[in-house]
Amino acid sequence: MNRTALKAGAAVLAAAAISLFAAGSGGSAPATPTGGTRVVFLSSQLNTVPESEAMRKIILAGYRGDVDFVNTTADNVSARMRAEAQAGRGSVGLVGDVDVNFTFYRNALSNVSGVAAQLKSARIPKRFLALGKLGSKQQLMIPWMQATYIMTANRSALRYLPKGANVNDLTYAQLLQWAKNMRKATGRGRFGFPVGPTGLMLRFLHGFLLPSFTGGVLTKWSSPQAVQAWQYVRNLWQYSHPQSLQYNNMSEPLLSGEVLVAWDHVARLKDALQRRPNDFVTFPVPRGPKGRAYLPVVAGVAIPKTAPSRAASVALVKYLLSLNSQARTLGAVGFFPVRGGKLSQRLGPGLLKMVATVRKQQNAKKVTISGLPIGLGTQSANFTRVMVETFVRIAVRRESIRPVLAEEKKALQTIMNTVNAPCFKPDPPSKGTCQVR
Amino acid sequence: MATEAAAVPAQRLRRREGAPYWLTLPAVLYLALFFAWPMVQAFRLAFEDPSGGWSLAPFHGMVNDLDFDRALRFTLLFVVVIIPIQFALALAMALLVNARLRGRGIFLFIFVIPLTVSDLTAGLVWSTIFTELGYLNTVLERVGILDRPVIWIDPQKPNLLLSEVVVAELWRSTALVVVILVAGLQGIAKEYTEAAEVFGAGFFRRLRHVTLPMLKPALQAALLLRIIFALEMFAAVIAITGRSATTLARQTYEWQQTYHDEHIAAAYASLVVVLSLAGAIVVLATVRVRREQLG
Numbered sequence: 001m002n003r004t005a006l007k008a009g010a011a012v013l014a015a016a017a018i019s020l021f022a023a024g025s026g027g028s029a030p031a032t033p034t035g036g037t038r039v040v041f042l043s044s045q046l047n048t049v050p051e052s053e054a055m056r057k058i059i060l061a062g063y064r065g066d067v068d069f070v071n072t073t074a075d076n077v078s079a080r081m082r083a084e085a086q087a088g089r090g091s092v093g094l095v096g097d098v099d100v101n102f103t104f105y106r107n108a109l110s111n112v113s114g115v116a117a118q119l120k121s122a123r124i125p126k127r128f129l130a131l132g133k134l135g136s137k138q139q140l141m142i143p144w145m146q147a148t149y150i151m152t153a154n155r156s157a158l159r160y161l162p163k164g165a166n167v168n169d170l171t172y173a174q175l176l177q178w179a180k181n182m183r184k185a186t187g188r189g190r191f192g193f194p195v196g197p198t199g200l201m202l203r204f205l206h207g208f209l210l211p212s213f214t215g216g217v218l219t220k221w222s223s224p225q226a227v228q229a230w231q232y233v234r235n236l237w238q239y240s241h242p243q244s245l246q247y248n249n250m251s252e253p254l255l256s257g258e259v260l261v262a263w264d265h266v267a268r269l270k271d272a273l274q275r276r277p278n279d280f281v282t283f284p285v286p287r288g289p290k291g292r293a294y295l296p297v298v299a300g301v302a303i304p305k306t307a308p309s310r311a312a313s314v315a316l317v318k319y320l321l322s323l324n325s326q327a328r329t330l331g332a333v334g335f336f337p338v339r340g341g342k343l344s345q346r347l348g349p350g351l352l353k354m355v356a357t358v359r360k361q362q363n364a365k366k367v368t369i370s371g372l373p374i375g376l377g378t379q380s381a382n383f384t385r386v387m388v389e390t391f392v393r394i395a396v397r398r399e400s401i402r403p404v405l406a407e408e409k410k411a412l413q414t415i416m417n418t419v420n421a422p423c424f425k426p427d428p429p430s431k432g433t434c435q436v437r
Numbered sequence: 438m439a440t441e442a443a444a445v446p447a448q449r450l451r452r453r454e455g456a457p458y459w460l461t462l463p464a465v466l467y468l469a470l471f472f473a474w475p476m477v478q479a480f481r482l483a484f485e486d487p488s489g490g491w492s493l494a495p496f497h498g499m500v501n502d503l504d505f506d507r508a509l510r511f512t513l514l515f516v517v518v519i520i521p522i523q524f525a526l527a528l529a530m531a532l533l534v535n536a537r538l539r540g541r542g543i544f545l546f547i548f549v550i551p552l553t554v555s556d557l558t559a560g561l562v563w564s565t566i567f568t569e570l571g572y573l574n575t576v577l578e579r580v581g582i583l584d585r586p587v588i589w590i591d592p593q594k595p596n597l598l599l600s601e602v603v604v605a606e607l608w609r610s611t612a613l614v615v616v617i618l619v620a621g622l623q624g625i626a627k628e629y630t631e632a633a634e635v636f637g638a639g640f641f642r643r644l645r646h647v648t649l650p651m652l653k654p655a656l657q658a659a660l661l662l663r664i665i666f667a668l669e670m671f672a673a674v675i676a677i678t679g680r681s682a683t684t685l686a687r688q689t690y691e692w693q694q695t696y697h698d699e700h701i702a703a704a705y706a707s708l709v710v711v712l713s714l715a716g717a718i719v720v721l722a723t724v725r726v727r728r729e730q731l732g
Contacts, residue, residue, distance in 0.1 A: 187585065195680060196679040196680060197675055197680060241588075242588055242590070242591050242592055243569060243588065243590050243679075245679045245680045246680070246681065247679070248679070253568075256569075256570045256571075257570055258569045258570050379697075382697075385696060396593075
């Protein structure tokens, strides 16, 4: 190679290297600002890919500020919040989580009573705001969105309702009679439960069935009322569709007509309601001897004490609670609004029907609010297994109720002891590990 | 001079004999590190209790698991049912493909398409066929065989569920066996069948006395593969039956991923390995391949 060319090449390279180095250290390409109006929104909700994409592209698109939506597991959220609180400074401006999870890092959260006062016009139900106090006197969390479980029926099934039954105020006994009538008329069980491997049957059992009959969950496990509850669901199974053991999502069987009346999570019923809103009606869950128990899953937002810019965080909270954002959230990810107000007709008749039922259910008078189990951690899948196994053994395999309850009671107690989990609603709060009685 | 020339090749020969072993060393190391060692660890887990001591507790836990009987029964029955049916079908298809009929290329291509689908997808496809208002019932009603839909996916009928899973797997994986058997058939020298034809043997006689014996190496390989895969199947069972049926492989998955008990999961996995080994021994013992048949 020509020596001159080599020298020239080396000189060019050196010049390029020096100029790059100078540019880098000169700070001409700034890193992401840690302060300013950019809010880091750490959330354990809307974790799936389509949901988080919807959050960024649709829901947050209406917000004029800068938001970095970061989602991760609930455990990671808790760990990060506690770490930032301990360090005394952090980058998270807003944290979103399920209501029960906030208790794990309550010390990291700031008082947002002022923000709640500013949101009075949103008419968030008092019950939900009370959840946001996390057992203290301060408002530590603002409800953000909710999900719950309702019933849906094919319009053609309404003619089989027992005489005198009001579909918006059914009792479990009337539901059973309705299922019987459908079976007689069609020759098949037409009531459906989501008992498939990823179905949410667990929630029906501990959030709806058991509390409606016994007033509790684990503390009333072996009570005579519990035996009645399991007897009831065994009877109901006779008039239910056998494929329920395969259904994970009730929209499909409702749409295909295999099932005429179903119970499921709103997100899983959404599909049927949106596709054929005129064919389906939604209505609140029935009430049992001890009242109408239902399980609202309330997600909330909280501002950490270490938030870089409180003003920016508050602005984001106000946006998330605005009618615009709540409507977008419902349309995009199927989580329901916590605020009052007339929602846009553009959501479509199906979703608006569901909102009406969710509001009816939440505003009903004698209602028992159930809660999600707290602190099960690694045992939550085991807990699901035990509950669903109890159902399958009693209702499907028709084993004797009391011996099954006694066996599963031992399994449940082992689970609670392994993680020292406290009792959860509607059981009264326990000091220490919940005792299954 | 001549003896020197003879001695050198002998030395080179001995050195070359070592070369193959050295060349396989990387692969052996890889297998040892990423397969053998984890397998040993997994077996160890199956004989350990949570405190780390030797114990048969995982196996007790496995046997007392509510689903153990159903899982074992389903898995074993599945293997026993699918193998004969699949091999009969595959042999018929392979003979068809090998008969050099026109369009056999397209024929083979179409046979192989289901193989590109995972067993979960196959399960999902067949569950839409078997569901109460799915394709099967619709067709049968249309044609007049049924008055009203039959519930095919019925938790009270485990044998029906088994046959549905068998059908889904037949659809999906018969092509695997077909491909192996076609390769085996093409390896049989035509002289043998032609000679048999000359001596007056009909089609079935030729099949029984010439083709099948010469096909033994391929049959052995296909049987080994198929038995091992059959013991591992679980996604199709989940898709078609939901909670109504389960297999040993599914229980392994559930105990590890869902219930977070790695010891019982390892116990289940060990059982699957032992059954696979037993199946392999049975195959090797019954489908004996004589050296002259290796062609």
